[in-house]
Amino acid sequence: MSGELSPIDKAKFVAAKRAAAFVEDGMRVGLGTGSTAAWLVRCLGEMVRDDGLRIRGVPTSTRTAVLAREVGIEVISLDEARWLDITIDGADEFDGDLNLIKGGGGAHLQEKIVATASDQMIVITDASKEVETLGAFPLPIEVIPFGWQTTRALVEETLVSMDVLGRDISLRMNGDAPFITDEGNHILDLNLKRIGNPRQLAMVINQMPGVVENGLFIDICDTVVIGHGDGKVEVRDINTGTVEHDRLDFVESDNLFKDLAD
Structure with missing residues (x-):
């Protein structure tokens, strides 16, 4: 099934898969909106189903809430959670200081509220979203x-x-x-x-x-996970100044490649 994915979808998938490793049992997790965030929701759903991961998710849009419930993630409101351990979301642009433009999907209000109510915000993206100066994306x-x-x-x-x-x-x-x-x-x-x-x-x-x-997210993002079409992943942490490199393999039988309409 993975052979049917475009390079950009592979990049989104490996970024989401790597970011899912930041989520631990018992966490309250902010769930972003958009095509890349949808991969993350699927990855977490697989971990809930196959690994017994216990998390509560706070979606940033109605469509993310629907997908989260479909894959078996317990969905709660931000008022119920009060505070989140982590939020993982995509971005339309990011610069070297991990400032972002978000809102291409129209959910940046809820996304910003959820992200700022979290101990940590991780952005999952592909390399094409990195810019020297924000603004090319509306x-x-x-x-x-x-x-x-x-x-x-x-x-x-x-x-x-x-x-x-x-x-x-x-x-x-x-x-x-x-x-x-x-x-x-x-x-x-x-x-x-x-x-x-x-x-x-x-x-x-x-x-x-x-x-x-x-849709400007300034000093909110802590870490960016950048996926590439060949499975390479780069993880940049703005707080520690560290950069890590990894590679993820595609699994042909992975259930995540089903129902790709997002």
């Missing part, structure tokens, strides 16, 4: 529907004084209708091309009325 900001066009105008005006290369803003759509988040909000995608000062931009955007949260 930066999502979640805004309330009321007055969203006014909020957009305020953001456009503010970007004039920010260290960014582009200032195009688009309302995220789902077909002919605006995309709606799990909280019932809209998303504005900021096509900035380059963000010179992510910390400043994140603070300024979040001060605007109508803005709920932005």
Whole structure:
């Protein structure tokens, strides 16, 4: 079955498989959203089923919750967990300081809440997501529907004084209708091309009325696990400054390769 996977899916799989090793029995685990995080959920589900791993998962979206239950992970709310041992999630971009852009899947609000309520955040990704400077991937900001066009105008005006290369803003759509988040909000995608000062931009955007949260994750990620299509894995820890290299083999009979629709 693994021979049917594309190199990018293999990279996502080995990153998820390596990150799953950080999860220990009895942990409360934040479960991210997106295609790479879905691999992680499948890996943990396999460990629950085959190895007797006992964990409680806090999903960051409705679709992650559905998948977690399908693979046998006990799902609880963040209010029930109160605090998490670890959160494992993907990213749309990351830089050398492990600052991130997230929100391509529209779940960055819950993802940021869960990640900051954790002792440790691990990001699983492939090498294509690493950038020298954040901003090539559009930066999502979640805004309330009321007055969203006014909020957009305020953001456009503010970007004039920010260290960014582009200032195009688009309302995220789902077909002919605006995309709606799990909280019932809209998303504005900021096509900035380059963000010179992510910390400043994140603070300024979040001060605007109508803005709920932005997709910049600054000083939140502790470790990044980078997968490659040939099975190589690199683990970078920002706190210790260490870099580890590993290689994972693909198992032809692995049940994880079934039901890949995510």
